[in-house]
Amino acid sequence: MTSWTYSRELPVSEPVDVLVAGAGPAGIAAAVAAARRGARTTLVERFGFLGGNLTAGLVGPCMTSYSLDGSRQLIRGVFEEFVQRMEALGGAIHPSKTQAGDPYAGFITYGHDKVTPFEPETAKSVAMEMCLDAGVTLLLHTFIADVISEDGRVNGVVCASKSGLHVQPAQIFVDCTADGDVAARGGADTVFGREGDGLVQPMTVFFRISDVDDERVEQYVRSHPDDIRPFASIVEKARAQGRFPAPRRGVGMYKTLRSGVWRINTTRVLGRDGTNAQDLTSAEIEGRRQVDELMRFFRENLPGFERCELLDTASTVGVRETRRVVGDYVLSLEDLQEGRHFDDVIALCAYPVDIHDPAGAGGGVDDSFGTANYYEIPYRCLLPSEVENLLVAGRCVSATHEALAAIRVMPPSFAMGEAAGTAAALACADNLTLRQLPVPDLQHALVDQGGYLGEVLRP
Template identity: 45%
Template sequence: MKRRDFLKTSGAAIAGGALITSAGGFAASCAAHDGPSRDLGSTDVLVVGGGPAGVCAAIAAARCGAQTVIVEQGNCLGGMATRGLVAPFMTCYDTTGETMVIRGIFEEIVDRMVALGGAIHPSQVRAGSPFSAWITAGHDHLTPFDAETMKFVLDQMCDEAGVKVMYHSTLVDPIIKGNSVCGIRLLNREGICSLRAKVTIDATGDGDVAARAGVPCTYGNPELGKVQPATLFFHINNVDTPRLIKDVEAHLHEFRKVNGVSYRALHWRVEQAEAAGEWDIARKSVNIYRGVREDEWAVNCTRIANVDATSTESLSAAEKEGRRQVQEMMNFFHKYVPGCENATIKSSASTLGIRESRHVQGEYLLTVDDLLQGVVPEDSILCASNSVDVHGRNGANTTEYKTVENGRWYGLPFRSLIPLRRDGLIVAGRAISASSDAAGAVRVM
């Protein structure tokens, strides 16, 4: 079809140099670019995703002498801890609160942030305090931290270890030769590029590399057809902290759980707002954690159900709903919460907090019984005691929370990081091989 005839018959609009057409016809004749990609060479270890799991994997690999590259779609390292504003870090101690069991690179990060005034060491933070949202079970020795400080510290530690970090670079697809993943194609400011690697680590959180490589995955809880709801974190400041604490601590005797619904901090204020028709968020209380600075608090309360983290359309709608809920919560703080009348939004997360999406099938499926019974496999790569924390499965307002029943910690086996069907690939972080219930614990930072 001639260009003049096409414009005449299609009625397509030209705006800002962009031609908008319907499917078929001219659009169908325009094949996607499938030319050669720019060759970025090769590396020993390629980490896709610069969140906490990816950063620690990269630093560890580089310190062992491996040439290591992180490919990160954002503009900073830290993932959910920085761009997602998820804070504080949950417990790094055993169930007794006596022994710090998560140490190593994590402790180095914390110590550096503490030295810069950007964190409070977990040894100084106890359960039932404002730093733990006054929650006791599973909330001993948390780590309040400042996201901006963490961004700097992670850059610094990667530089010192010799890790090359490529920001603004997004996974396109894995490079596969035979049965092995041999790197990825990525999209960055230079266009589509290829980067080969001896070992590729999928630290995307959603198992994107593994899924695109044909590794079998489950999504959410297959039996129920559900995923845990998402949350858009935000932080507030200019809070009269003594007045806020006084209000909460006058109602500590009212903290309770009924039919899976937690009534904790500020639930008495939520009830007032509900009665006035000014609360439609599917939570009955507000998890609000005091930050490093006295007037700053991290708010974990927004709740967006049925978010498919593998769908652009679903994520886009959820991000907007999260921001709507943040504004509703600010109105709530100003009108109902003593000490928050003049509070302002210090920052809201630039990416949605996803609790659950894909679970990659690996050599070993970590189960909730493994965690609750304190099983420590021989190939464990770390020990932890995080509680099993599953949101929204039995109703939008519900949370299932189970602590370790036997022993002081459980182990995370290396086999859960090794996906089926593909060599040269390791999965780190939220998408490891675990049941939906078990993932409710190992997803926690």
């Protein structure tokens, strides 16, 4: 590719204390937490609504926020408030009321106790109201295209929108773009994909279908306990005959709050880079073609789906994995297996390793990795090693491919975002760098806000 150099003077907005990039689960929690602690906080999001995969990706349910044995709620704080506010509007079921193996959990048992089913429209509205109530300034329809940094500090992000380009300076930046866009452009070290071959988990276009015969589906699935995923034997037979349109071994399907409506997590697009616009374009094309073909397949082959209709497709293909920022600590599979304690713990989680095969039809959550009943995420995973005034939270944090495959789901992303936003606000208030911030102050603040960091730091 050839290159052109061009220069232009850009308008610079009033500096803020905390700039949160990306309004998915991590960004929502980061912005709410920072603003509630008094930081002047701006949340920049490329879409016209909040939620990231919660909404634009049609992803759901929220995976477990409890320990693996289902006995203890680990992820509370902003996530718990978000769920309660959605539930009060009739748009969610609290995780304490769902159980492993039920239709809300996609009939999956391992790692699927106490998921949170929710309506994406309720999520949009509650996320927006929580941000506005907290005093967050929203900047929607705005893409962060570049970063201005110097000597290991980010000075400002370059925002592109209908208004043109402008620079937004801040004291502290929180990268919740899932792809580490700010960190990568701001000079942080990043790694991409699986160690060794760089392959990433496949992408998926989620869709919802209506007019499903819930009872018939449940009856069929319950009477075929040997299927590793719903309808696996029908799918396997069709795959052998070249009639199944996606590289999958079964149907990923989750009952929603509305009767006859299910979320379908079954398309699979392999070998694409979610930080490359051409790859994203071809993934949208392939994923959407699979949706149409799956609809036909479902109607013709799956008991209970004979009269089903396509309700909607996600606004964007769902990207499971791209860059991971290299931080002061890299969370590993062994940390998750041993439930290793970190003095700078900022979140407890339990969702197991869930790797969709980067090269084929296999993978998904199972017990083969043997993760502990719960494990810890340390503050250092949020601190990119090369940049001083930047935190990362959500899917782009510092972890190995395997560890990320567990902590990437939405409740841990909320928890990491809340920790990052709280750290940013505390550091701003006391004029400290993020590494000077006393970690016990951060931990106590998280617990005061309703978080849970284990028995030692019990409220």
